[in-house]
Amino acid sequence: MSLSTEQSQRDHIKELSRKHVFTSWSAQGALDQLPLAGGEGAHFWDHEGNRYLDLTSQLVNVNIGYQHPKLVAAIQEAAGQLVTIGPGFDSESRAEAARLVSERAPEGMNKVFFTNSGAEAVENAIRLARLHTGRHKLLAAYRSYHGATHGAISLTGEGRRLGSEPGLPGVVHFWGPYLYRSAFYASTEQEESERALEHLRQTLQFEGPDRVAAIILESVVGSNGILVPPAGYLEGVRALCDEHGIMLIADEVMAGFARTGQWFAIQHWDVRPDLITFAKGVNSGYVPLGGVVISDEISATFNERPYPGGLTYSGHALACASAAASINIMEEEGILEHVRQLDEQVLRPGLTALAEQHEVVGDVRGIGAFWAVELVADRETKEPLGAEAMGRIAAACKAEGVWPLIVANRVHVVPPCVITQDEARRALEVLGSALSSV
Known part of the structure; x- marks a missing residue:
C-alpha cells in the first residue's frame, strides 16, 4: 500500500473516530489520537510507517507482546x-x-x-x-x-x-x-x-x-x-x-x-x-x-x-x-524468568544510572518490567516537574521511535514483558537523551 493510501486510511480512521467514538477519560473535542496500523513483539507502527518501541504495553496489559503468533x-x-x-x-x-x-x-x-x-x-x-x-x-x-x-x-x-x-x-x-x-x-x-x-x-x-x-x-x-x-x-x-x-x-x-x-x-x-x-x-x-x-x-x-x-x-x-x-x-518461553533477568541486568541498573546522571530525576522505583521514574523541578523541595516539560520529554522520545507512558510527573517504564534486553537498553538511552532536553 502506498504512503498516500496509508495516509488516506489514517485520516479516514481519525475522522470516523472523532465523529462516532466516545472515548474514555477524555474531553471529546480535544482528542487527536494516533491510529495504529500494526504491531509485533514490543513494537507498534502507524499508517505512515513510523515504528515505535512501546514502553506502555498499551494500558500495561500487552505482557506477551503484540501479535504473538502462537496466541x-x-x-x-x-x-x-x-x-x-x-x-x-x-x-x-x-x-x-x-x-x-x-x-x-x-x-x-x-x-x-x-x-x-x-x-x-x-x-x-x-x-x-x-x-x-x-x-x-x-x-x-x-x-x-x-x-x-x-x-x-x-x-x-x-x-x-x-x-x-x-x-x-x-x-x-x-x-x-x-x-x-x-x-x-x-x-x-x-x-x-x-x-x-x-x-x-x-x-x-x-x-x-x-x-x-x-x-x-x-x-x-x-x-x-x-x-x-x-x-x-x-x-x-x-x-x-x-x-x-x-x-x-x-x-x-x-x-x-x-x-x-x-x-x-x-x-x-x-x-x-x-x-x-x-x-x-x-x-x-x-x-x-x-x-x-x-x-x-x-x-x-x-x-x-x-x-x-x-x-x-x-x-x-x-x-x-x-x-x-x-x-x-x-x-x-520462560517469560517470567526473562522479566526477572530484565530487571536485574537492564532496567534496575539502567534506571538507577539515569537517576545519578540527571538532576531532574527525583526517584526511581519498580520491580520486574514495572518501573517509574519520578521527575522533579527541584530535588530538595521535590516539586513535581511541570506538564510542559513532561510534554517535551514525551516528544523527544517519540521522535527517536520510543513511545513513553507519561503519568503526571512520572515516566512509567512498563514495556511488553517480551522486550529484549537490547531493546530495553535502547529505550533507556533514548529516555536519557530526552531527560537531557529538560
Whole structure:
C-alpha cells in the first residue's frame, strides 16, 4: 500500500473516530489520537510507517507482546470450534483456564470466577467479601485505581473517582506507604512500613473492625506511581486482617501475569490473600477477560447458598481459550524468568544510572518490567516537574521511535514483558537523551 493510501486510511480512521467514538477519560473535542496500523513483539507502527518501541504495553496489559503468533493461532483455532458458551453449561476452555490460573495462585485458592474486565473482577470480589463476612465496610488506599464501574471507582482513591461521586456506601480510604513522599514523615523503609501499618490499624479502630468486610490494595500500586511495598507491609496488613476477621483482596489487574516476574506480584512477599482480582496480562488483552481467584474458605460459603451474581459472558469460551494459551506460552518461553533477568541486568541498573546522571530525576522505583521514574523541578523541595516539560520529554522520545507512558510527573517504564534486553537498553538511552532536553 502506498504512503498516500496509508495516509488516506489514517485520516479516514481519525475522522470516523472523532465523529462516532466516545472515548474514555477524555474531553471529546480535544482528542487527536494516533491510529495504529500494526504491531509485533514490543513494537507498534502507524499508517505512515513510523515504528515505535512501546514502553506502555498499551494500558500495561500487552505482557506477551503484540501479535504473538502462537496466541493468535490459539484464538483462531478456538473460534473455529464453539466460540461462545453461556455460564449455565460447562466449557472445556473455561475449566482449563480456571485450572491454570488457580494452580499459579497461592495455595488454598482453587476456584476462579471469570469476568470481562478488571473492574468487574473488583465488583465481584467486594460482593464476595461482604457476603462471606456479613459486613459492609471496605477500606482502600488513596493512591489506588481499581476500575471505573460504580463500586470499583468508589474504591479508587485517586482523583478520577471524584467525578463519579457520590459513590458506594461504606468505602473508607487510608494512606499506604510511599517513602519518597511519605505521609508519615518516615526516613527509612522500615519506618514507612511500621508507620503506615499503625495508621491503618488506627483507621480500623475508628471505623469499627467488626464492620469491615475487606481491605483491598494493589500488591504493587500501578497507575499512581508504581509503589513497591516496603518489607513487612503486606505481611502486616495480612496480620491485621487475620486479627479482625477481615478479607484481604489483592488487586493484581495490572501487576499480575509476569509483569513483576511472578504470576502474581503478591507472591514476592509470600502472602496469601483471600481474593485476587486479575485481568490485563492474563491474555494480554487479546480478548476481554478478567476474574477473581477465590480462597477455599470463601468459595465454601456458597456450596449450599447461591452466589447472587453473574454475567452473560462469565468464562467466555474464546476469552478463556486465549488465557489458557497465554499462560502456557509464558511458561514454555520462560517469560517470567526473562522479566526477572530484565530487571536485574537492564532496567534496575539502567534506571538507577539515569537517576545519578540527571538532576531532574527525583526517584526511581519498580520491580520486574514495572518501573517509574519520578521527575522533579527541584530535588530538595521535590516539586513535581511541570506538564510542559513532561510534554517535551514525551516528544523527544517519540521522535527517536520510543513511545513513553507519561503519568503526571512520572515516566512509567512498563514495556511488553517480551522486550529484549537490547531493546530495553535502547529505550533507556533514548529516555536519557530526552531527560537531557529538560
